[in-house]
Amino acid sequence: MIRSSARVLLLALVAPAALALPGVPVQAQDIAPVGAPIDTALRQGTLQPEAVLRSSALTFPSILEAFEREAAARGDQLGADGAFDLMLKGEVYDRVTGFYNGGFVKGEARQGLRPFGADVFASYRVSDGTFPVYENINFTNALGEIKIGAMFSLLRDRRIDQRRFAIEDTRLAAGQASIDVLLVQLNVQQEALKAYWRWVAAGEEIRVFEELLEIAEARQVGLRRGVQEGARAAIALTENEQNLLRRRTLLEEARRNFTTAANSLSFFLRDSSGQMVIPRREQLPTLAQLGTLPATEELVAAERNEILEKRPELRTLRIATERAANRIELRRNDLQPSLDGKVEISRDFGQIGAGGPSFDSTDTVVGLTFSVPLQRREARGRLARAEAELRELELRERRIADQIEVEIDNILATLNAANRLTSLASDEVKQANTMVQAERNRFRLGAGDFFLVNLREEAAADARIRAIRAQLSGRIAATSYNAATINLPALGLE
Template sequence: MSLSHGHSTFLILLVLLSGTAHAQPTPSPAASTGGEAPLTLEEVLDSVREQHPGMAVALQGVATAEAELLSAEGGFDLSLKAKGAYVPFSYYPREQLDAVLEQPLALGGTRLFAGYRLGQGKFPLYYGNYETLSAGEVRTGVEVPLWRNSAIDKRRADLAKARLRLDIAGFALAGEQLELQREAAYNYWEWVAAGRQLAIANAQYSLAVTRHDQLARRAAQGDIPQIEHTENERVLLERQADLVAARRKLEQTALKLSIYLRDRDGNPLVVSAARLPGGLPMPDAAFASELDSWVDKALRQRPELRDLELQRDMVQIDTAMARNQMAPVVDLGVAVAKDLGSGPDSLRPTEVQATLTIDLPFQARVGRGQVQAAAAKRAAVEAKTRLTRDKVITEVRDNLSALHAAYERVGLAKGAADVARRLAQAELARFEYGSTSLLIVNLREQAAADAELKEVKALVDYHRAVVDLLAATAALQPRPTPTPEEGRP
């Protein structure tokens, strides 16, 4: 079979999620004949997204990251600091109160402040600046870093990293969802295949049962040797055992599927055989996109690669902070103060004060060490990124190769099953004319059943290859990952 070229990703998703589209014409005996709709893969994937405990665990990671972001935003909270002193027994009895409101800003590391100070009583000369007029002193001002902490400081770095961690948690959630959906899709197709295998086993058993009474009458009439009836009895027992095994297989796959298919309360839901689709979907054609388009999609969308991009951004923040620590402190401050009330005239004028703070880190070993550590982290992230990219590309190549091979195998297996069925029918006709034995007929029928089972296996492998390719390109989960709330500072 050759691959056609012209299908889009939308058609690919449609083939995957349709569940019963292009189904085999032979319905399963276990399929619903009543009003229950067949279970689709889309329904299972929706259940994983909405009800699976694994998603709840991953969501807690997002909730934790949101809490850490809120904590980092607290670095810019308005704060009130106050201190009071009452000295009733001293050569200098006095009362003091000092309160200040501080508001850090993200703009250039600026800090705004406004305060109130009250100093009453007697003060020694060296504490004369504590004295105020009777109503106290009000003041306001601003401090601006001109060098260190100007481009970045701890508050802004913590906030930026918290936002990145929230994005990382979102991609971790997407990765967990992708893996769970891959497992769910695997189990769904195994369940559908088990239903088809049960139908094949049931058809073989029913054929032996119908033939058993006919052969008993013919043997009694002397048309055929008694050994032919005995041979059919042997086959009947074998096929009955196969039917029991196939029924057990269907029950087992339904139980495994229940881990991913859940009810509204989140409890595992063991799906009834009545909801089996009519058969495994037959592929019309293989996926048409070229390898490069699949690789590009995977490199754009895979959560682990997006995660590494964010980790690289976090390392850049660490690097900027380390270089910031090596820079000298040069802070400029401007404040205005005014005393109110009665008291000495020397305290009445408005006071304007400008300050300049300089701190030179001559050795700067703290900053240099942090720069080296950040460089090592960056090298590690870059190496891990290269390795992950190589793995993703190899995975996409392998999955696309598996898909092409599975597509060809489906055609070959279907052709082999058709030939085996025709041989079985022809052998049965020869037996009716006495030209062969029932042993040969049974061998032909068993060969036809084996060929049908191989066709089912080829179809399962094909649909698993579809799931693998879509998972490798992160196209299996249509819902977007959580993003930080808009409007945060």
Template structure:
């Protein structure tokens, strides 16, 4: 079993920011226009992907292809519509005065033939060379039938158009799936950017709060004559520097919120900038990647990926063009039959319209060079060969990307473990040197370096966790898994128990702190 099929359930989230920055730095808040007051909640990746499915313009646009493809298919079927035709023609002046009227039905049949039936009446004086226009008093009924015997019998342009339109209908769902995979991956990356940016703001706020708390002690100690003014000034410098870092982190957080609003949409499909109190308290718990059968996973990915299906459908469409071209190399030989019968009193003294008339025969045509058909065969064969190579390359790319994502996911999990270890060691080191500082064995400058080092380790842990979840999203995309299903499973993961912003261990004085020279 693979990771994305065995994710446990239950998730619990708490507010991310346990404290806000005092002074000139304001707490993070949503600055985007049109944001309404809503009940506080935690925004999960499933909420973002669900919004993409429901309202993202490119997805809505892709779904409109269903109606378009159905319309194209219906239009292609129109070649086989039954047609009603009628005419009324009069020659009221001149030596030959006559009147002709007619009505009939005609239809192209599925096997390339043509059937028509109708009634006509012609009265008056007709030119000797147009005597066939004249009918008996009751008019004439006629039935005609044309059927190709070689070219156009097995396949013709009308049927090819229907088949290709049907293939286009089949391609709509893979096109929608392809859009969902690509846009959901972008939306997932934007979501984890937002979560990581919020955690980084928290980390900078914690670092700033250390300097502010120490500053309050320095001010009181300076007033009591226990600290030199230089210590107070140096700490104020640290407060200013760390305040700038916090502001910069907040700026990046707001940017990620604006980017996320492209995918997170409210009523009416309008972009919704998520407020800071929607941030999850922690990243979800990272699950170890099971040992999977690569060949099995690759076969499943190839069967699911829409790019493969779209290329296969495209090849099938061109194959129909090639079949038509091969058929057009054959001679055009049509069987023709026509039957007619006049009704009513005779129109001429010779009564030459009264007998039942039947015409049957063959008619044909063959271009001697047949360059159109031969050129079409050459062209379509080349296109098919090109698409087959493109299909082979697409399969190779999927296999390569699957190997890369598997490797990245396993290694990024190790990086998370190492980043957490580095942070724990940095905090322990800082803790010991903070005790040494209180004993007067190191100065404030060196303590600031150690605090900065611990803060960098904290940010590194945030980035490595973000990278792991982004790698997971890429792997799910390569496998062609449904983004919404995967996002819902991911949202059910319990929160991580790792240390990090908002969840650092309480400082403790070592039992036997070492001497620091």
């Protein structure tokens, strides 16, 4: 039941974001509810990145696990609040046999209060019969006794005690669990997009090697005809057969890489029931359909301080620091002596009972209780530990903040290089294709060399592969930057 609720809640959060990605237009009809529409988007037509993000956000087990951990933390918070629940207590006492026949019925309501760690209470008690002198306190008048009172702390437990600490600590822990959900979502969506781009790149590489093989196979037909007619030497046919084997090997390696990439993507690509879906090659988009890489200048607009403020790792560490400070306050509280006060007012009503006229009055009682441990080694040891844990968290926060800054700088450097490499690779592809066409023309005219034709074709294919991999590097860098800067819409979250 909780899992279903988590999915519905997550859908409500994800849907308004429209799952926008740079260069990928997303329309309202692309936002599918949980169930059949999601399954349809995964199995029919071109697989777009927003469909992958929607699938992983709604169905990936790690995200659902994080929601369950948050629900558990909220349960702990509710349980801690129960320390101040109103308590009702009833008591019945009766002497069944013996010389005395006294008995009473008592009901009490007790409520804890946060100020001064106080407890307030009110009780009603009515007795009947006679009691021995050592149970004289059990007598009441005919209509019973009403008592109200309070107990409170004046030194230890005045500002904080275990109950109030637990309430605040579980509240902060629930906040950490909520941030942990975001952290898990960011990591999952980032890895899902990376798997998608690797799958797309592997599919593009297959296309390159298939074209390269088709050219060699078509040439083999022409060479065979030329050898049969005596226009070509038989060694040319053998040379091309060797070339065919090499290109078939490259294609098989590309197919293996594509199968591996598809399997990796299926880990994040799941239907509404959570079953993995392996994408088919027919679902591959072209790089032209996916748009261009974002320019580095577009990404560096965000202020670094704003990024650090939003990073979930630092947010959860700040909450952990607050929890540690509260724990130190609790341990310092343990060092103080205990001085507790108590006030009670009681009054009997009705006809004077068997206890006599001494019970027919309004009684006010005030009391103090004092205690102090002389050595307090246990409390001092726990305080020292709490202070050391706080210092550790402060140092960890500084280290992670520096680490995030270095990570962002490296991502931007990678993306900037990927943009330049993509541009250079595109130019190289154009030049390589020009050289291939020129060499083929020379070969047809009898002025070229078969070895040079193959060399030019494979150089052009290598240039295309480098362009694909430069694009892949840029896509992964952009994905990592969006995760590092908490760009929720770009990751299919809002």
